[in-house]
Amino acid sequence: MSKSYFMGHYRMGNCTEKRLQTIIWFSTFSTLGVHDVHAGFVSVTGGSGSFVDSSFFLARRSIHPSVAHSRFTQQELPACKPILTPRWVISAFMLVSLVFIPIGVASLFASRDVVEIIDGYETHCIPQEFRNDKVKYIQTPGVKPCIRTMTVPKHMKKPIYVYYQLDNFYQNHRRYVKSRSDVQLRENKSENDVSSCEPEDIANGMPIVPCGLIAWSLFNDTYNFSRNNQPLTVNKKDISWKSDRDHKFGKNVFPKNFQSGKLVGGANLSSSIPLSEQEDLIVWMRTAALPTFRKLYGKIEVDLQKGEVINVTLENNYNTYSFNGKKKLVLSTTSWLGGKNDFLGIAYLTVGGLCLFLAMAFTVVYLIKPRRLGDPSYLSWNRNPGGH
Amino acid sequence: MNQIIINLETPEIKVLEKVGEKDAIAKASKESVFRQISEGKAQFTASSSKAFALIIDGKSLQYALDDDMKKLFLELALGCASVICCRSSPKQKALVTRLVKAGTRKTTLAIGDGANDVGMLQEADIGIGISGVEGMQAVMSSDIAIAQFRFLDRLLLVHGHWCYRRISSMICYFFYKNMTFGFTVFLYEAHTSFSAKPAYNDWFLSLYNVVFTSLPVIALGIFDQDVSARFCLKFPLLYQEGVQNVLFSWRRIIGWMFNGLCSAIIIFFLCTNALDPQAFNKDGKIAEFQILGATMYTCLLWVVNCQMALAVGYLNVVQHICIWGGIGFWYLFLLAYGAMPPKISTTAYKVFVEGLALAPSFWVVTFFVVISALIPYFLYNAIQRRFFPTYHGMLQWIGHEGLSDDPKYCKMLNQRSIRSITVGFTALSLGKNQRWES
Numbered sequence: 001m002s003k004s005y006f007m008g009h010y011r012m013g014n015c016t017e018k019r020l021q022t023i024i025w026f027s028t029f030s031t032l033g034v035h036d037v038h039a040g041f042v043s044v045t046g047g048s049g050s051f052v053d054s055s056f057f058l059a060r061r062s063i064h065p066s067v068a069h070s071r072f073t074q075q076e077l078p079a080c081k082p083i084l085t086p087r088w089v090i091s092a093f094m095l096v097s098l099v100f101i102p103i104g105v106a107s108l109f110a111s112r113d114v115v116e117i118i119d120g121y122e123t124h125c126i127p128q129e130f131r132n133d134k135v136k137y138i139q140t141p142g143v144k145p146c147i148r149t150m151t152v153p154k155h156m157k158k159p160i161y162v163y164y165q166l167d168n169f170y171q172n173h174r175r176y177v178k179s180r181s182d183v184q185l186r187e188n189k190s191e192n193d194v195s196s197c198e199p200e201d202i203a204n205g206m207p208i209v210p211c212g213l214i215a216w217s218l219f220n221d222t223y224n225f226s227r228n229n230q231p232l233t234v235n236k237k238d239i240s241w242k243s244d245r246d247h248k249f250g251k252n253v254f255p256k257n258f259q260s261g262k263l264v265g266g267a268n269l270s271s272s273i274p275l276s277e278q279e280d281l282i283v284w285m286r287t288a289a290l291p292t293f294r295k296l297y298g299k300i301e302v303d304l305q306k307g308e309v310i311n312v313t314l315e316n317n318y319n320t321y322s323f324n325g326k327k328k329l330v331l332s333t334t335s336w337l338g339g340k341n342d343f344l345g346i347a348y349l350t351v352g353g354l355c356l357f358l359a360m361a362f363t364v365v366y367l368i369k370p371r372r373l374g375d376p377s378y379l380s381w382n383r384n385p386g387g388h
Numbered sequence: 389m390n391q392i393i394i395n396l397e398t399p400e401i402k403v404l405e406k407v408g409e410k411d412a413i414a415k416a417s418k419e420s421v422f423r424q425i426s427e428g429k430a431q432f433t434a435s436s437s438k439a440f441a442l443i444i445d446g447k448s449l450q451y452a453l454d455d456d457m458k459k460l461f462l463e464l465a466l467g468c469a470s471v472i473c474c475r476s477s478p479k480q481k482a483l484v485t486r487l488v489k490a491g492t493r494k495t496t497l498a499i500g501d502g503a504n505d506v507g508m509l510q511e512a513d514i515g516i517g518i519s520g521v522e523g524m525q526a527v528m529s530s531d532i533a534i535a536q537f538r539f540l541d542r543l544l545l546v547h548g549h550w551c552y553r554r555i556s557s558m559i560c561y562f563f564y565k566n567m568t569f570g571f572t573v574f575l576y577e578a579h580t581s582f583s584a585k586p587a588y589n590d591w592f593l594s595l596y597n598v599v600f601t602s603l604p605v606i607a608l609g610i611f612d613q614d615v616s617a618r619f620c621l622k623f624p625l626l627y628q629e630g631v632q633n634v635l636f637s638w639r640r641i642i643g644w645m646f647n648g649l650c651s652a653i654i655i656f657f658l659c660t661n662a663l664d665p666q667a668f669n670k671d672g673k674i675a676e677f678q679i680l681g682a683t684m685y686t687c688l689l690w691v692v693n694c695q696m697a698l699a700v701g702y703l704n705v706v707q708h709i710c711i712w713g714g715i716g717f718w719y720l721f722l723l724a725y726g727a728m729p730p731k732i733s734t735t736a737y738k739v740f741v742e743g744l745a746l747a748p749s750f751w752v753v754t755f756f757v758v759i760s761a762l763i764p765y766f767l768y769n770a771i772q773r774r775f776f777p778t779y780h781g782m783l784q785w786i787g788h789e790g791l792s793d794d795p796k797y798c799k800m801l802n803q804r805s806i807r808s809i810t811v812g813f814t815a816l817s818l819g820k821n822q823r824w825e826s
Contacts, residue, residue, distance in 0.1 A: 075611065079704035083788045089770040096759060107752065161672035165665060172677060174585035182730065241673065243738040248730050289680040290579050294665045296672055332666065338749050339666025347658065351760050358767065
């Protein structure tokens with residue numbers, strides 16, 4: 001019986017609806033027990049000069065506590081009903097462009113401030129006579145030194161980050177990513193937990209620490225920098241994430257039986273340094289997202305002046321030639337936004353400009369062809385009797 | 389309204405009944421009914437613009453529903469504006485309903501209040517029982533129960549329309565959000581040489597549909613109202629949107645899926661190009677798998693939820709809580725999950741606290757990606773409302789501008805049917821000059 005009361009009452013309330021007041025709905029909803037709310041019917045008070053273009057409202061009647069709780073069941077909860085009026089469309093686009101263009105300019109300036117030197121060396125560091133069989137060269141044992149020079153184009157403020165960049169190296173391949181044992185890296189007592197590390201799990205009958213393909217393929221080119229015959233020290237401390245050093249790599253886990261199989265995949269690790277201090281390994285084991293990636297090698301803690309020539313003595317040990325990979329050495333400063341990437345700034349400016357153009361276009365359209373509500377064209381979907 | 393009356397009260401039949409021979413009565417009655425139906429049909433086809441009413445009683449109905457005559461009877465009945473079957477038994481009511489259902493393949497609705505209506509209510513696609521004077525039998529065997537007959541128009545025009553709109557919106561949106569999610573994973577796969585490495589942490593993947601995006605959809609399905617109840621009653625033509633299946637056409641479904649595709653492409657390419665391969669924060673750290681995955685997932689959740697806020701025209705408290713609360717819950721989840729030991733949280737360990745929250749590029753990229761992914765839909769909506777408005781869009785506009793009491797606009801919006809229909813003839817002619825009040 002109560003149901004018919006509410007339905008009947010609702011219907012009665014409808015026809016006495018005239019002008020409404022626009023009230024902020026959330027203040028009245030919970031406290032006043034508003035009765036007979038007509039959420040959804042919108043009317044604007046005031047003339048055309050009124051700034052009240054809001055599209056939500058409440059109607060206040062007498063306060064009736066027993067009715068208040070049924071607003072939920074009667075689907076009369078107060079609501080806002082945003083409608084895409086021309087004003088909203090133009091304002092939205094203008095707002096987006098007004099926000100995006102300054103951010104784009106700021107991002108572009110930040111990116112322009114960053115100085116970056118990139119040197120791809122995988123082809124140049126193979127002596128001329130071995131250019132036809134690079135894989136054979138890289139697999140010959142012994143030191144394979146290479147001298148490169150880099151010129152500083154602009155003043156670079158410390159700290160200057162040294163990265164190595166690899167191309168076409170799928171560190172995100174599923175089987176590669178799986179091939180590690182996190183528990184073995186953390187705890188000394190879980191040394192034998194190598195089940196997920198195949199095929200780099202056991203060598204000579206003993207478990208490998210750290211096991212898995214990721215550790216096995218550790219990058220092993222080394223770089224030594226000098227400027228005017230003065231060596232530049234590269235700080236290799238704190239190049240990994242603190243959480244990795246503290247919680248993922250154990251302080252009492254030492255490399256054991258590492259790279260002792262027939263196939264050596266990368267660098268060797270000193271057995272006397274615990275894993276939590278093997279920062280190169282920690283950086284390498286945080287697998288990259290895409291096939292072209294950089295990893296932090298170290299930091300140079302001095303300024304570099306414009307025009308200085310940096311001599312790099314590097315050891316070309318890592319075999320990227322089997323899979324047509326590329327190796328690059330990168331020196332870069334950073335800004336508040338990170339490294340050098342014009343993309344973000346340009347993208348912001350593009351979208352901001354596009355929105356500005358759309359705002360103008362819509363203003364022109366709304367001025368030239370103002371909307372007429374009484375459009376007598378018939379609804380196309382109502383032409384077929386009961387058809388689709 | 390012209391009436392076509394079919395009954396067996398003719399003198400010839402009465403004479404035969406006095407004699408009492410069953411076979412002769414049946415044969416004569418059948419012929420009489422056949423003749424009357426044919427005459428009625430001739431009348432009707434001669435002048436199809438007039439409205440006809442067919443009145444048939446239970447005795448004639450018994451013969452009209454015979455297999456050889458029911459097709460003819462159905463044709464006549466469908467051509468009339470109203471059909472009254474009086475003195476019919478419960479079984480005949482059910483048989484008539486079945487005849488209409490099978491013959492027209494349309495959705496039938498039956499309404500009744502007594503125990504004799506039970507057969508009819510069960511037979512129809514939708515059975516509505518009225519609780520009241522004649523007991524609760526009809527209510528117990530019906531799909532929907534109402535208290536008074538006059539609530540039927542509210543049931544159909546308001547709740548029927550809302551229900552249709554809610555279900556179609558919900559399904560389209562569901563396709564959209566899963567399309568967006570799945571396609572970002574697919575695009576990432578192309579960059580991992582299709583080795584099946586997902587772009588996100590395992591738990592992110594599992595909880596996407598269960599926790600992060602489920603509540604807004606449920607709120608949409610329960611609360612969405614594109615047009616207020618008053619307008620639904622005032623402009624009954626809106627109900628035809630459901631009958632003509634305007635809101636769930638293939639075009640709309642594919643349009644939403646295409647929107648998901650565009651959003652996914654925008655999210656993926658903007659995130660990867662903005663964050664890779666250079667450092668993403670001041671300390672020179674690189675955005676590797678964990679950072680990129682968490683950033684993309686954050687953008688994804690923002691886009692999918694804000695799209696919901698843009699697409700529905702009705703946001704009440706519950707929906708606000710679900711949408712914005714859902715996004716806020718994601719950040720809380722990142723914090724909580726990241727705080728769990730690495731054995732459980734694997735790649736998400738402290739990713740937010742250590743990596744994302746302190747890097748301005750994370751916030752800048754998220755903001756940019758979210759707005760950019762929503763611009764295509766916003767633009768489409770603006771253009772559609774301006775140049776190709778839908779019927780319910782026009783009603784929303786009327787309500788917004790406060791023109792709903794203006795009879796001129798109301799009349800214009802009501803006259804949208806170009807089919808000449810005779811259904812509802814009496815109501816139409818009575819209501820022509822009357823103000824459309826509830």
